[in-house]
Amino acid sequence: MPTSTDNVEYATFSGWVDPPTDLRPALEGDLECRVAVIGGGINGMSTALRIAERGQDVVLLEAEFCGHGSSSRNAGQLAGAPGGDIQLLNLLSRKRMPGMMRLAERAAHHVEDFIAKHDIDCEYEATGNAFAAVSRGQMGRVRRVAKIITRAGGRVEVGTAAELGIPRGFVGGMREVVGGRMNPGRFSLGMRQVLLRSSARVFEQTKVTDVRREDGQVVLTTPQGRLRADRVVLATNAFAGEWDITPKHLSVPIYVIEVETEPIDPDRLAALGWTSRMGLVTQHAIMENYRLTPRNTIVFGVRRLERGTSYPLPEKVPDPGLVEELAGAFAMRFPSLADVAINRAWGGWIAITSSWLPLAGQIGDHIYYSIACNGHGLAQAPYVGTLIADAIVDGELHEDLQTLWQEKPAFAPAPAMTRPVLRMVWMIDRLNDRINGSRRNARRAASEATRS
Numbered sequence: 001m002p003t004s005t006d007n008v009e010y011a012t013f014s015g016w017v018d019p020p021t022d023l024r025p026a027l028e029g030d031l032e033c034r035v036a037v038i039g040g041g042i043n044g045m046s047t048a049l050r051i052a053e054r055g056q057d058v059v060l061l062e063a064e065f066c067g068h069g070s071s072s073r074n075a076g077q078l079a080g081a082p083g084g085d086i087q088l089l090n091l092l093s094r095k096r097m098p099g100m101m102r103l104a105e106r107a108a109h110h111v112e113d114f115i116a117k118h119d120i121d122c123e124y125e126a127t128g129n130a131f132a133a134v135s136r137g138q139m140g141r142v143r144r145v146a147k148i149i150t151r152a153g154g155r156v157e158v159g160t161a162a163e164l165g166i167p168r169g170f171v172g173g174m175r176e177v178v179g180g181r182m183n184p185g186r187f188s189l190g191m192r193q194v195l196l197r198s199s200a201r202v203f204e205q206t207k208v209t210d211v212r213r214e215d216g217q218v219v220l221t222t223p224q225g226r227l228r229a230d231r232v233v234l235a236t237n238a239f240a241g242e243w244d245i246t247p248k249h250l251s252v253p254i255y256v257i258e259v260e261t262e263p264i265d266p267d268r269l270a271a272l273g274w275t276s277r278m279g280l281v282t283q284h285a286i287m288e289n290y291r292l293t294p295r296n297t298i299v300f301g302v303r304r305l306e307r308g309t310s311y312p313l314p315e316k317v318p319d320p321g322l323v324e325e326l327a328g329a330f331a332m333r334f335p336s337l338a339d340v341a342i343n344r345a346w347g348g349w350i351a352i353t354s355s356w357l358p359l360a361g362q363i364g365d366h367i368y369y370s371i372a373c374n375g376h377g378l379a380q381a382p383y384v385g386t387l388i389a390d391a392i393v394d395g396e397l398h399e400d401l402q403t404l405w406q407e408k409p410a411f412a413p414a415p416a417m418t419r420p421v422l423r424m425v426w427m428i429d430r431l432n433d434r435i436n437g438s439r440r441n442a443r444r445a446a447s448e449a450t451r452s
Contacts (some may be wrong), residue, residue, distance in 0.1 A: 003261075003327035003328070003330050003331045003337075003338055003339070003340060003341065003342060004327075004339075004340075004341035004342065005320070005323055005324050005327050005341070005342050006341070007341065007343075008259070008320070008323060008342050008343065008344060008345050009343060009344040009345070010317040010318060010320075010344075010345055010346070011317070011344055011345065011346035012315060012317055012346075013068070013072070013073075013346065014072045014073045014184075014185050014346050014348075015258065015259075015260050015299075015344045015345070015346045016072060016073075016076070016183050016184060016185030016186065017072060017183070017185030017186055017188075017189055019065060019068075020065055020067075020189060020192065023065050023204050023205060024065075024196070024202050024203060024204040024205075025203065025204070025205070026203055026204070026205040026206045026222070026223075026224055026225075027061060027203040027206045027222050027224060027225045027227060028224045028225050029224075029225045030225060030226050030227075030228070031059065031225065031226070031227045031228070032227070032228045032229070033057050033058060033059040033201070033227065033228075033229050033230075034056050034057040034058065034229065034230050034231065035048075035051050035056055035057070035058045035059075035229060035230065035231045035232070035233065035392060036058070036059050036060075036061065036218070036220060036227055036229035036231070036232045036233070037051075037058065037059070037060045037061070037232075037233045037235055038060075038061050038208050038211070038220065038232065038233065038234055038235060038236055039060075039061075039062065039234070039235035039236035039237070039239070040060055040061075040062030040064075040065065040066030040067065040068065040192075040202070040204065041066075041067065041068075041069050041070065041071040041188070041235065041236075041237060041377075041381065042067070042071040042187070042188055042191055042377070042378070042381050042382045042385070043071075043235040043237065043370060043377070043381035043382065043384065043385040044060060044062070044066075044233070044235030044236070044385065045060070045066055045067075045188075045191050045192060045195045045382075045385070046191070046381070046382040046383075046385035046386050046389075047233050047235055047385035047386070047388055047389045048060040048195060048198075048200045048202070048389075049191075049194060049195050049198055049200065049389075050385070050386045050389035050390065051200070051389045051392065051393065052195075052198040052199045052200040053198070054389065054390070054393045056392075056393060058199075058200045058201070059200070059201045059202075059203065059227060059229070060195070060200055060201070060202045060203070061203050061206045061208055061220065061222065061227065062202070062203070062204045062205075062206060063205070063206065063207040063208070063239075064204065064205065065192075065204045065205070066188075066189075066191075066192040066195065066202065066204060067185070067188030067189050067191070067192050069237065069238070069239070069348060069349065070237065070238070070348040070349060070350050070377065071184065071187075071188040071377075071378075071381070072184055072185040072188040072189070072348075073184070073185075073258065073346055073347065073348035074184050074258070074348070074350075074377070074378055075184075075258055075279065075289045075291055075299060075300075075301060076181050076182045076183055076184040076187075076279070076291065076299070076378070077129050077179070077180075077181050077279035077281070077289065077291060077378065078108050078111055078112075078124070078129075078179040078180050078181065078182060078378050078379045079104065079108065079129060079176065079179050079376045079378070079379050079380075080104055080105050080108045080128070080129070080154070080155075080176040080177065080178025080179035080379070081101065081104050081105075081149055081154055081156075081176050081178075081179075081376075082097075082100040082101065082103075082104050082357075082376065083356070083358070083373055083374035083375045083376030083380075084352075084356030084357070084374040084375070084376075085285075085356055086145045086148055086149065087141070087144060087145060087148065088356060089356055089357070090148045092355065092356075093355070093357060096357070096403060097148065097151075097152040098152045098153050099399075099400070099402075099403035100152070100357070100403060101149065101152040101153050101154045102153060102400065102403075103380070103383070103400040103403050103404070104154075104178075104376070104379065104380065105154065105155075105178045106383065106400060107379040107380045107382070107383035107384070108178045108179045108379045109178070110379075110382060110383040110386065111187075111378070111379055111382055111383070112124070112126065112180075114191075114382065115182075115187070115190075118190065118191075118194050120186070120187060120190035120191070120194075121186060121190065122182045122183045122184070122186040122187035122190055123182055123183045123186065123293075123294050124180060124181070124182040124187075125180050125181055125182070125277065126179070126180040127180045127181055127276060127277050127278045127279070128175045128176050128177050128178065128179055128180060128276075128278055129175070129176045129179050129180070129181070129278055129279045129280075129281065130164055130166050130173045130174065130175050130176070130276070130278045130279070130280050130281070131145060131173050131174040131175075131176075131281055131283060132166055132170045132172075132173040132280040132281065132282055132283070132290075133170060133171045133172055133173050133282070133283055134169075134170060134171065134282055134283075134284075134333065134433075134436065135171060135432070135436040135439075136171060137432070137436070138171070138282070138283040138284075139171045139172050139173075141283045142158065142172070142173055142174045142283060143158060143174075145174065145283075146158045146174045149174075154176075154178075155176075155177040155178065156174050156175060156176055156177060157174065157175040157177065158172070158173070158174045158175075159172055159173070159175070160172040161173070161273065162273065164276060164278070165273070165274065165275035165276030165277075165278070166273070166274060166276060166278060166280060167272040167273055167274050167280075167333075167334065168272070168273045169272075169333055169334060169335070170280070170333075173280070175276075175278065179379065180279075181277075181278070181279045181291055182378075183293075184378055187378075191382075206222050206223075206224075207222060207223060208220050208221070208222055208242075208243070209221050209222060209223065210243065211232065211234075211243045211245045211367070212245065213364065213366065213367075214228075216366075217229060217230055217366070218230075218231070218232040218366050218367060220232065230366065231366055231367075231368065231392055232366060232367045232368070233367075233368045233369070233370075233385075233388060233389075233392070234246070234363075234367065234368070234369040234370075234371075235369075235370065235385060237251075237349075237350065237351045237371055237377070237381075238251070238253040238254070238308070238313065238349035238350055238351040239253075239311075239312070239313060239349065240351070240369065240371055241253065241311045242311045242312055245363060245367065246369075247363065247369075247409035247410065247411060248411070249354065249411040249412060249413050249414065250353075250359070250369075250371060250409070250411055251351035251352060251353050251359075251371050251414075252307060252308075252351065252352045252353075252354075252414045252417040253307070253308035253313055253349050253350075253351060254305045254306065254307055254308070254349070254350050254351070254352050254417070255305075255306040255307075255308060255316055255347055255348070255349055255350075256301060256302050256305060256306075256347060256348065256350060257301050257302070257303075257304075257318040257319075257322055257323065257326065257345060257346070257347040258289075258299055258300070258301035258302075258345070258346055258347065259299070259300060259301055259318075259323055259326050259327070259342050259344065259345040259346075260293070260297050260298070260299045260342070260343055260344050260345075261297045261298045261299075261330075261337075261340045261341065261342055261343060262297065262340060262341045262342070262343045263295060263296045263297055264296050264297065264298065264337065264340055265296075266296055268336065268337065269292070269296060271336065272334070272336070272337075274292060277292050278291075279291035284303075284429045284432075285425045285428060285429055286302065286303060286304060286305055286422075286425055286426055286429055287302050287303075288300065288301075288302055288303045288329055288333070289301055289302055290330075290333065297343070298330070298334075298337075298340075300326065300329075300330055301326060303322075303325065303326055303329055303426075303429075304322055304325065304422075304426055305417075305422050305426075306319075306322075307417055307418070307419050307422060308349065313349050316347060317345075317346075317347070318345040318346065318347045323342065323345045326342075327342055330342075332433070332437075350374075350375060350377070351371055351374075352374055352375075352414065352417055353371070353374060353411070353414070354411060354412050354413060354414035354415075354416075354417075355411075355412075356374055357374075357404070358370070358371070358373045358374065358376075358380055358384065358404050359371050359404055359406055359411075360384060360387075360388060360401060360404040360405055360406070361404075361405055361406035361407070361408075361409055362409070363409050368388055368391070368392065369409075370384045370385065370388055370404070383400070384401070384404065387400060387401040388401065
């Protein structure tokens, strides 16, 4: 029986939490500050919070409410390794890999320390995460990636599914020793409460419609007011392309989907052999992710990428056809749970760079930006935001920020992120799935013939 999608709840926000009910009012009239932060995701909130902790006057402007974007909508896997295609990164940026590896691990520990310091109830477990292989070919890729990460100073463990404690439907994989999984909605809204208790001035429901320089300051225009600041931080990730001041080709906005099953009987979950409870990321060109939750459901997603083509980016709900496709993938990876229904689906906009590297830098003397953790923002965005805040206050770049820093805001186009190319990559993944499925069936038939 295929996984049912008959009664899916399509969320316009996130499936992890409900929106906050204590929204801060919008900016009205004219205001001045030392530092302004545009964007209330975990990047922007971390930046504003750190600047406030350093005793600086800071204002944060958020179009909806803090935590509204991908900060609250992702799969909740706190990664301890760089994002993107590790083999491609190693090919194009091998000399930078040790720095990227150091940043990724420090970023994960930074988030863990933040959770502990502020006692945020976000269901965090330091399980690590698994690069999971669905075929022998993917297992070869896992071993190559493990060598790259180890050479760059990272800590990983390669093993079979049984050795790693992941579902037996997978061939094996690689465990990131650093990191784990959480409820990202609770984490984002928990960070929001920490920010609201700080000295930072926060204005929600305040969309910035224009950013321009004027008389040695930066002027931010909103529907009901204006804000003048000595320094401005663009922390809007996929939404950064809404202003002319944003560097061309800075990133590509991509919409990704996550879905959640109905609660599953604990005995059925136990039968999977998922003893590590690690989050899983497959080694397809466009990954699939799977993870358990404390409510005995499985959250999974991605598999296909939808490119945004114009700004402002629309508020979307997942395409039912893509949810149906994800349900089919779930039934393939977890055949014993193929009768389990999907309860809800949601999605969000992330940003991808042409280099697959996260970026940070300046536009002139007054405007800073950081963007595009390429799917690993849950760990890296708060850390990079904190480092940018320190750079503004101290006038110096931390060694990890130097790893990302762009001396000139000039970026190449991302030809791999065009709609035709994304479609082609998806088709190659599906072809490989069919080939691997045929091989599995042949081996199963041969085994049954031998036993008979």
